[in-house]
Amino acid sequence: MLNPCRFSLIAPLLALALPAVAAPDPGNWQDVLAEAEGQTVFWNAWGGDSRTNRYIDWVAEQMQAQHDVAVEHVKLDDTSSAVSRVLAEKQAGNDDEGSIDLIWINGENFAAMRDNDLLFGPFAESLPNFALTNAAENPEVVTDFTLPTEGFESPWGKAQITFYYDAAQVETPPQDMQALLDWARANPGQFSYPKIPDFTGSTFLKQALIELTDQDEALYQPVEESDFEEVTAPLWAYLDALHPHLWRSGRTFPDSGPNLRTLMSDGELSLAFSFYPTDAAVAVREYELPESVRSYVLDGGTLGNVHFVAIPYNSPHKAGAIVLANFLMSPEAQAQKQSLAMWGDRSVLDIEQLDTKDQALFEQGDRHPSELPADALSNTLPEPHPSWMTALQDAWLERYGVN
Template sequence: MPRKTLLTHLIILALLVLSSFTRAETWPQTLEQAKGKTVYMNAWGGSENINSYLDWAGEELNERYGITLKHVKVDDIASVVSRIVAEKSAGRESGGSVDIMWINGENFRAMKDNKLLHGPFVENLPNWQFIDPVEKPTTIEDFGHSVDGLEAPWGMAQLVFMVDTDRVSQKPTSMQELLAFSQKNPGLFTYPAPPDFIGTTFLKQALIELAPDAKRLKQPVGDDFEQVTQPLWAFLDALHPTLWRKGATFPASSSAMLPLLDDGEIAFAQTFNPSTATTAIHDGLLPETVRTYVHKAGTIGNSHFLAIPYNASAKAAAEVTINFLMSPEAQLRKANPKIWGDPTVLSLSKLPLQQQQQFRDQEDGIATLSQEQLGTALQEPDASWMNALEQAWLKRYR
C-alpha cells in the first residue's frame, strides 16, 4: 500500500476511535435534551414515497425518543438557505425556524462559506461507526468540498437514464450516440429545464463527456468558461431541434417526465435515484417495459446530506433525528424500492452479520441496476459550475 494511502487510512482510523469516546460520553446527554422537542425538517416535498417514509420516521422518533418531526415541504432548498441568511441578517442567532435541511452541492457550500451551519457534529453520532469514507468518499465530500462534519450523509445517488424498451431497442450509451439516435428518432428524448437539479446534472454529464479536458471541471469556473463549455453548447444546439416538442419547451422536473414516459409522449427520462423506475412501476406510474441504463463511460454520482443550521431551535433533537435516519434500520427501509429505493450510505462490512444479510436479501427490483451494472460513478464538477451552467443555459435557450 502506498505511504500516502496508508497514512490516510491511519488518520481516519484514529479519528473514528477518538469520536467513539466522544459519543460514549455525550450521547446520553443529547438524548435527554432531545426529549419533548419538535424538529422542523425542511426537505423536498414532491414525492409521495419520500413523504410517506418521513411520516414513518416521525412515528418512530416520537415513540422512541419523544421527538415530534415536522416535515416542512419545500420545492427548492435554496429558498430555505435564503431564509436562514435573512434570519442571520436580522440578528436571530437562536430560535431559528429550521432544525434540519436536506441539502448538498452549492447550497451546502453557501451555508458553509457563510458559517450558517451547526457543528461539526457528524462524527459524534453513534451511527457514524457504520460509515466508511474510504469505501464511499462522497460521504465526506460534497461537490469537491470537504463536509468537515457539518452535514451527515443520508443517501447515495447516481444519474441513470430510463427508457421504454417497447419503443427503443438500442439504448444510446454516450452523448454522441444520443445525438445520433435523436436525429434519427426525433421527439422521443428530452430533459428537465435547468435550474431543475436533474436538468443541470444532464448538462454537467454532457460537459464531462464532451470537454477536451474533464479534469478542468474539478477547478472553479474561470475566465475560460466559454472556451471550456463550447462543445456542450454545440451539442445542445444540434440536439434541441430533435427533442420532444422540438426543444421549444422542457419538462419542469424529473418527476414531471414520468407521466410523459407513461403516456408514450417520450421514450426516455432521467433520475438521480437508480430505483426510481422500479418504484414507479410498482406504483403503476410507469409501464413494466421501462428499464434503467447508464452511459458506458459512467455517470455522475454523489451523496445527499442532512445539515443543522447554526441557529436551529432544537439542535440536540435534530442530531438524534439524523442519527436515527442514518441507522441500519432506517437505511434498510429507505433502500427498499417499494418504499423509496434510495441507496444506503452505510458500508455493509461495518454492520452486524444479520443486518448485512438483510441488505443483501433485499431485491433491487425489476428495473434497478446492480452496483456492478451502475459501473463508474463520475465525480461532480466543482460546485461553481452548477450556477454558471444554469445561467448560461437560461440565457441561450429561454
C-alpha cells in the same frame, strides 16, 4: 441570582466565548438524547416526490416512537428557498430562534451555506452511526461536490444518474452523449431533461459537459480558475444541436426529475433518466410505468453524489436534529430507504462492514426486472466543484431561458 445589569454587560462577552449558546455536543450522546426528548424538529426537505415524502413520514413515526422527537416535514419545492430563509434570518439578527432545524442539502446549496457561516457544526463525524459509513474507505460520504464536508453535514443517501427506457418501443438505447444526439434525431420529441435550475436537469448538463469537454480537471476546481467559455463551448454546441429534437422541440422543458417519469408514463417520452437507480422499478410497482421499462447506466459512467442533512446555526432544536441525523444513518432507516416499497434510495453505509443481522436488513430478494443490474453502479463519475453548477445554470438560462 445574577444582577441583571451586570449580566447584560457580560452577555455579549459570553456570546463571543460560546458562539453556539448551549449547543449540544454529539460526543456526549446521552445528554443529546435527553435534550432532544420532546423537541419538534422542522425538517426542510424537497417535497416534490411522493416517495421521499412517504419515507420522511415513516422516519417521523420512528423518531416519535423511539426518541420522543416530533419531526415535521416542511416540504420545499426548491432547497435554495431554505438557504435563502436562513440567510434572511441571519441578516435580521435572528440568531437562535430560526425556523429550520434540519435541511436536506448538498452541492451548491451546501457551499452557499458554508460560505455564509449558516451551519452548525462540526457534528456529523461524532454521530454514533457515522462509523458505519466507513468514511476512510468511502470518501464520498465526507465530500460534497469536491468540497470536504468537515462534519457540517451528515450523509443519508446516494444518488446516481440512471437512464431508463421502454424496451417495448426502444431496442437499443444510446450509450453516450453522441449516441443520444443521434437517437434524438431519429426519435424526435421523445427525450428531454428537466428545466434548469432543477438539480436533476443541472446534473444532466454536468454529465454532458464531462463527456464532451477534454478539460475534465478544470471541472474539479472553482470555475473562476478556468476559462468558462472555452471549457463549456462543446456543451453549448451539443445542446444547440440537441434541443430541436427534444420533447416540444426544446421550447419548454419538464419541471423536474419526477416530471420526466410522468411524461414517460403518459407515453410522451420513450427515454428518460433519474437520480435514483431504482426509480423506474418503483414506478412500475406503482402503476406509473409499463413493465417493459428497463434501466441502465451510460458506458462511460454517470454522475453520482451523496446527499446530506445539515443543521442551520440558528436552529432552536439542535439536539433533536442531531438525533434525527443519526437515526437517518442507522441500518434500520437506511434499509427502509433502500426498499423499493418505500423509496429505493441507495444506502451510504458500508454494508459489507455491518454485522450479519444488520446486513440481513438490506436483503430484498429478487431484483426487480426494471431495476438497474447490481454491478452497473460501479461506474460513478464524481461531481464537479459546486461553482460549476451555478455557473452552468446561469449560462443555460442566459442562452435558453427565453425561447
